[in-house]
Amino acid sequence: MALLSRQPWYVATALAVPILVLASPGALKLSGVPPSWAVLWLLPWALVEGPVSGALAGLGLGLMLDGLNLGGASQIPALVLLGWWWGRMARHGPPLERSFSLGLLALVGTVLLNLSLMLQFALGGSSLEALRLSGLPILLAQTLLTGLLAPMICSLLLLFWRQQTSSLRG
Template sequence: MAHLYRQGWCLASVLLVPLLVLASPGLLKLNAVGPAWGVLWLLPWALVDGPVSGALVGVGLGLLLDALHLGPVTVVPALAVLGWWWGRLGRRGAPIDRSGSLALLAVLGSLLLGVTVLAQQLWRGELVPAAAQILLAQALITGLLAPLVCSLQVLLWRQQLPGVRG
């Protein structure tokens, strides 16, 4: 069976995520909080390529993103779990890739990512007073961008894998 990760340039597109995180375009910010770019990239990938690929790529993406942030807080477990979960959803029968579903999945993913970061900061005694605000702002802006960004990616990845149900 064909897999997306066999195609080098598809996998290389993950490098766009750290670049977007660093560039953090000011127009795509809500209350100075940018979207979770990792979630926006991982969601269509996992939906198209399945749970194992999703989890593995999630781990790789998490390692890339951790390298950009100061401190030992990590996003690897959250992204791995999300990749696995979304991969399983993508392999289910009913089509999941409607705009509304994508937005909902992206919001849930962003919330899960934020909660794991928050939990680690709590554990380290570095509680952010504005945590709820950041969590909600990131979930909202991620959900708003997801129908546009993720739908395009789902289409693009499906074109690369003609054998996959479309």
């Protein structure tokens, strides 16, 4: 349990998320909107590591990504909640191995992350009409792109990290 988080090399893979956010590969954008790299990394991590490590990884990712943005909204609450939820789902349910399940979980996670950001902007004084006009197309594009990339990226990370934890145990 929580074997990957004890290995500095695997924890350092979280640094790929802010690097991908900053690099923002153009080929992986839909109408100028990138996928949610944090969701694509956090989902397999939480499924392998469990709820506590998933929540802590969500906190760390949120801190790194909030440090890149000067906006008033934080990704921390949603990422912590998603990391805990996905880790709990892995511990108390059947193993999630199907690509469709990973894509659906990433899709739901991206929607929750974007709704959390939209809610924070709305509570911060932004007009609801401006949020509806600007936030909804971004939410839809990012959700679709993340849901389409998740079966490939999350499946590979999940397979790799599960193999590593089995080799660390034995």
